[in-house]
Amino acid sequence: MEQQRPYFEALTRLRAANLRPTRQRLALSRLLFDNGDRHITAEVLHSEALASNVRVSLATVYNTLHQFTKAGLLREVVVDSGRSYFDTNTTPHHHFFFEKSGRLEDIPGLSYTVNDLPPPPPGTLIDSVDVVVRLRETGN
Amino acid sequence: MEQQRPYFEALTRLRAANLRPTRQRLALSRLLFDNGDRHITAEVLHSEALASNVRVSLATVYNTLHQFTKAGLLREVVVDSGRSYFDTNTTPHHHFFFEKSGRLEDIPGLSYTVNDLPPPPPGTLIDSVDVVVRLRETGN
DNA sequence: GTGTTTGCAAAGTGTTTGCAATTTA
DNA sequence: TAAATTGCAAACACTTTGCAAACAC
Numbered sequence: 439m440e441q442q443r444p445y446f447e448a449l450t451r452l453r454a455a456n457l458r459p460t461r462q463r464l465a466l467s468r469l470l471f472d473n474g475d476r477h478i479t480a481e482v483l484h485s486e487a488l489a490s491n492v493r494v495s496l497a498t499v500y501n502t503l504h505q506f507t508k509a510g511l512l513r514e515v516v517v518d519s520g521r522s523y524f525d526t527n528t529t530p531h532h533h534f535f536f537e538k539s540g541r542l543e544d545i546p547g548l549s550y551t552v553n554d555l556p557p558p559p560p561g562t563l564i565d566s567v568d569v570v571v572r573l574r575e576t577g578n
Numbered sequence: 579m580e581q582q583r584p585y586f587e588a589l590t591r592l593r594a595a596n597l598r599p600t601r602q603r604l605a606l607s608r609l610l611f612d613n614g615d616r617h618i619t620a621e622v623l624h625s626e627a628l629a630s631n632v633r634v635s636l637a638t639v640y641n642t643l644h645q646f647t648k649a650g651l652l653r654e655v656v657v658d659s660g661r662s663y664f665d666t667n668t669t670p671h672h673h674f675f676f677e678k679s680g681r682l683e684d685i686p687g688l689s690y691t692v693n694d695l696p697p698p699p700p701g702t703l704i705d706s707v708d709v710v711v712r713l714r715e716t717g718n
Numbered sequence: 719g720t721g722t723t724t725g726c727a728a729a730g731t732g733t734t735t736g737c738a739a740t741t742t743a
Numbered sequence: 744t745a746a747a748t749t750g751c752a753a754a755c756a757c758t759t760t761g762c763a764a765a766c767a768c
Contacts, residue, residue, distance in 0.1 A: 562713040
């Protein structure tokens with residue numbers, strides 16, 4: 439029989455975010471959150487949905503990713519002009535970006551602070567400090 | 579009479595990069611490098627060129643920015659999925675990004691290192707460590 | 719039933735490309 | 744004059760939008 443816990447978790451997540459638990463949102467929620475930390479683009483999530491027989495349009499995938507981001511369930515990571523990545527890990531952390539393959543992953547461990555950061559300019563507040571380590575894949 | 583030094587500097591820069599000093603490249607080079615550090619998008623540079631009566635197509639602006647980047651005269655900074663920024667300061671440094679206005683500027687001072695960065699995964703080399711401090715403009 | 723959500727197709731944005739005409743060396 | 748560069752217009756990739764039909768409560 440099918441696992442029930444993940445379904446209820448997805449349901450709870452959506453209710454907490456004040457989003458109606460539609461078939462599409464439940465399915466996308468499970469694809470995103472049932473399997474640990476993920477870094478995913480809209481196109482890839484859409485493909486995964488279709489591959490698991492979830493009928494959902496690309497427009498809905500985009501809408502859902504933005505709704506989840508606004509609700510604090512996802513964090514958008516900018517590493518590539520032209521594509522948006524969404525990260526299921528919303529706690530502060532940094533990223534490795536594999537330039538050739540376009541893969542994005544968390545930097546493990548506590549590699550975390552930036553030294554000597556000056557105060558933000560007057561009239562501004564820091565929204566986030568984004569650290570991306572760009573990697574060249576040498577294949578050896 | 580017109581300043582001659584900047585013209586010769588632009589000429590030298592292009593020759594050093596093995597790029598023919600065409601009217602367009604000379605003009606764009608001067609717009610980019612004659613006035614200190616700049617962070618600029620293709621569209622903005624194109625507008626500036628037209629505003630100073632330099633006839634150049636947007637396609638050529640894109641080509642030129644990429645050629646300059648490949649030659650090491652510019653550095654591309656990714657802060658916005660959807661637009662590319664080019665930085666005339668190619669030395670390692672970090673950025674403030676003003677999210678509302680889309681302005682990008684260097685973080686002054688020596689605010690430079692990231693603590694405890696782990697080694698890159700096997701089969702990869704670090705290309706760059708990009709630090710972007712995203713700012714919300716509060717207006718007070 | 720009422721308001722929300724979805725899917726489609728069209729439109730939008732920033733960028734790249736193919737190729738003939740122009741320019742540089 | 745041979746090779747590099749330019750400009751145009753079309754093509755592109757990704758994302759957003761408008762609106763009628765479908766769905767959740």
